[in-house]
Amino acid sequence: xxxxxxxxxxxxxxxxxxxxFTDLDTLNRxxxxxxxxxxxxHVFDVHGKSYMDANSGLWNNVAGFNHxxxxxxxxxxxxxxxGYHAFFGRIADxxxxxxxxxxxxxxxxxxxxxxxxxxxxxxxxxxxxxxxxHRRNGQPQRRKIISRVNAYHGVTVxxxxxTGKAYNAEFGLPLPGFLHADCPHFxxxxxxxETEIEFSQRLARNLEELIIKEGPDTIAGMFAEPVQGAxxxxxxxxxxxxxxxxxxRKYGIPLIADEVITGFGRTGAMWGSDKYNVQPxxxxxxxxxxxGYFPMGAVLLGPDLxxxxxxxxxxxxxxxxxxxxxxxxxxSAVALKALEVLETEGLLENVNRLSGxxxxxxxxxxxxxxxxxxxxxxFMGAVELVADKATKVALDGSYQIxxxxxxKALEKGLICRPLGQAIVLGPPFVMTExxxxxxxxxxxxxxxxxxxxxxx
Ligand SMILES: *Cc1c(COP(=O)(O)O)cnc(C)c1O
Numbered sequence: 001x002x003x004x005x006x007x008x009x010x011x012x013x014x015x016x017x018x019x020x021f022t023d024l025d026t027l028n029r030x031x032x033x034x035x036x037x038x039x040x041x042h043v044f045d046v047h048g049k050s051y052m053d054a055n056s057g058l059w060n061n062v063a064g065f066n067h068x069x070x071x072x073x074x075x076x077x078x079x080x081x082x083g084y085h086a087f088f089g090r091i092a093d094x095x096x097x098x099x100x101x102x103x104x105x106x107x108x109x110x111x112x113x114x115x116x117x118x119x120x121x122x123x124x125x126x127x128x129x130x131x132x133x134h135r136r137n138g139q140p141q142r143r144k145i146i147s148r149v150n151a152y153h154g155v156t157v158x159x160x161x162x163t164g165k166a167y168n169a170e171f172g173l174p175l176p177g178f179l180h181a182d183c184p185h186f187x188x189x190x191x192x193x194e195t196e197i198e199f200s201q202r203l204a205r206n207l208e209e210l211i212i213k214e215g216p217d218t219i220a221g222m223f224a225e226p227v228q229g230a231x232x233x234x235x236x237x238x239x240x241x242x243x244x245x246x247x248x249r250k251y252g253i254p255l256i257a258d259e260v261i262t263g264f265g266r267t268g269a270m271w272g273s274d275k276y277n278v279q280p281x282x283x284x285x286x287x288x289x290x291x292g293y294f295p296m297g298a299v300l301l302g303p304d305l306x307x308x309x310x311x312x313x314x315x316x317x318x319x320x321x322x323x324x325x326x327x328x329x330x331x332s333a334v335a336l337k338a339l340e341v342l343e344t345e346g347l348l349e350n351v352n353r354l355s356g357x358x359x360x361x362x363x364x365x366x367x368x369x370x371x372x373x374x375x376x377x378x379f380m381g382a383v384e385l386v387a388d389k390a391t392k393v394a395l396d397g398s399y400q401i402x403x404x405x406x407x408k409a410l411e412k413g414l415i416c417r418p419l420g421q422a423i424v425l426g427p428p429f430v431m432t433e434x435x436x437x438x439x440x441x442x443x444x445x446x447x448x449x450x451x452x453x454x455x456x
Contacts, residue, residue, distance in 0.1 A: 009034040009046045038065020041428045053415045054425045059261045060292035062429040070337045077333030086327035095332040112306050114299040115327035119260035119286035120154025122297035127158045130220040136312035146222040149183040150231030181207050186237040187373045196238040204243035216251040226272025229261035232422045233382035241278045254281040264288045265348045268378035281305045291338040296331040347429040351379045361440040384422040404450045414442045
């Protein structure tokens with residue numbers, strides 16, 4: 001018989017759980033962190049140790065880990081109607097109510113919502129929508145998808161192909177036909193003497209060249225995060241979206257805003273598209289749509305794309321695509337409540353009230369000898385570490401500097417995220433001033449200790 005219960009939670013995890021996106025060297029050395037519950041912005045492990053989660057889980061637990069109202073909304077829905085699908089024209093009333101709400105708060109004058117269980121599925125769904133749309137409209141060759149270097153759009157085969165990260169080579173991805181345009185990171189990629197606006201215009205020219213080289217009538221659409229998240233928190237360079245938008249219009253290429261992180265207030269605006277004048281044809285949402293309490297993804301179709309897609313689906317009799325659990329009423333009840341909380345309990349105001357303090361905390365860390373850039377917007381930010389501030393040359397990989405800092409911070413009871421050579425912070429929207437100051441104080445101490453330890 002398998003003896004599985006006499007061991008510690010950590011051992012039981014090590015024996016039975018296959019972790020993804022986990023540094024296995026660190027896992028094998030330090031073991032997993034097994035959690036039991038949360039209070040406010042803190043989570044507790046099986047030994048009772050508490051951690052301030054400066055990443056809101058994975059960007060999504062924006063209202064803290066024990067919000068009474070959201071939990072009640074979930075329980076109420078569970079008692080009334082805990083599950084149904086959205087196939088064959090059937091749907092739960094709560095999901096209809098959520099759709100109305102999402103379109104109301106969207107940047108679109110009208111539109112419709114399609115439901116999935118994750119951000120990856122939502123992006124993947126849009127790829128299929130675009131492929132079907134162009135095929136039915138007599139352009140079956142319009143299949144190529146443009147995203148950008150350092151983009152993160154998910155992990156399905158198509159969305160991993162869109163994700164502009166080197167690790168996808170492990171899977172032999174990207175698939176052919178998935179193209180990566182420039183990353184709009186001025187600090188990293190700007191040339192000597194070039195202004196930020198000129199940089200944005202150069203990237204737009206490069207994009208047009210790419211489109212022409214590939215053949216404009218072979219491009220199905222372009223996906224872009226208003227602020228690149230998993231790429232290391234990279235707000236767009238000044239004038240970037242204004243520069244690329246007319247080019248995409250000129251060649252009839254739809255622009256999809258992947259707002260899985262930036263949707264619902266992370267940048268201080270309801271949408272990153274509002275903040276950066278993206279003017280998308282569709283928006284992909286997930287993560288904080290349910291404040292992290294239920295899996296849900298959504299595609300918000302703007303009026304033009306919605307009308308076009310409806311027309312071709314009518315010709316085909318249907319849009320032949322769907323996820324069994326998409327539009328589940330539990331998720332819809334949670335999302336409705338989470339959006340209400342965002343608007344009526346001062347979460348959005350808190351992000352705007354404290355984003356100045358957040359940015360100045362980041363900038364203070366950015367004064368460290370080995371900090372190259374402190375960047376961010378709203379409640380998302382990063383400090384990028386370098387060997388030399390002037391040349392921006394990266395620290396030797398053998399220092400594993402960001403992993404060390406994150407591991408040391410964890411010991412001190414702070415969860416932050418290493419991304420490449422950057423430390424990323426994405427605090428819950430309910431974080432207080434006192435908590436914010438504590439977060440930066442722990443991180444400053446941690447950096448001092450770690451740099452001393454590695455002898456820098
Ligand atoms: C997290 C993320 C996704 C993928 O969402 P999952 O729910 O993990 O599939 C897609 N796009 C962006 C911008 C994300 O941050």
